[in-house]
Amino acid sequence: MTFKWNKTYTLVSIMIGAIVAAVMYYGTTYWLDPITTELKETESVLLEQRAVILQSEANEANEDELLAEANAVRDRLPTEEAVDQIVEMIFLVENQTDVTISQIALSGSEFTNESGLYPTNVESIEYQITLSANQRANVERFLAEIEMIERLVEVTDLEITQNNSEQVEATIIVRAFYNQQVIIN
Structure with missing residues (x-):
């Protein structure tokens, strides 16, 4: 069997390629890009939240150190004659x-x-x-x-x-x- 290529096959191939390209463009533009943008925003929010958590943990440690220092000062220099x-x-x-x-x-x-x-x-x-x-x-x-x-x-x-x-x-x-x-x- 011999297969003859003619203009119709070429046009059909170009149409199929154009449809595939249009579907890919539509898929990335209207479906994949919003999801990617949302993912990046979520990652940035998570990084900000992680930074806030680390800062609050550091502040807790600093608060404990300050409280210990205040107690030491209170022991050395009380507020009454004692x-x-x-x-x-x-x-x-x-x-x-x-x-x-x-x-x-x-x-x-x-x-x-x-x-x-x-x-x-x-x-x-x-x-x-x-x-x-x-x-x-x-x-x-x-x-x-x-x-x-x-x-x-x-x-x-x-x-x-x-x-x-x-x-x-x-x-x-x-x-x-x-x-x-x-x-x-």
Whole structure:
């Protein structure tokens, strides 16, 4: 069987090709392009949402860190005198350093920030501590431990007396700070 190609077959082939091309053009323009555009928009929205989620997680971590820092500040500089906290810490240091506290008294002196070395609105309460120890090293260790306690304190006056070769007495004035105007929520 011999097949003869003529003009009709050529026209039919061109028509079929044109129809296929028209269907492809119509399919991509009116069906595939809107779906592709919608897919790209959805991907961009998802990326934005992922960025928002990551930022909120980072903010949560920062918020936790800020809260921990605020609690640490509150422990070191409370908003009230917290006399019981200071006395408790002093007795704890006494037990750790082999000294004997004979007296703790509130000092009546007023705190003035004339030198400008302290922040404004910071108030203080002073304690006079009279103690004795077997060695001068124990008194020095007591002083070092007092300055390292959690509460913000400073030793403002120190008087050490060596009674005999085995007995040392000391009078220490410790200033503990607080700020009633700072409120951390």
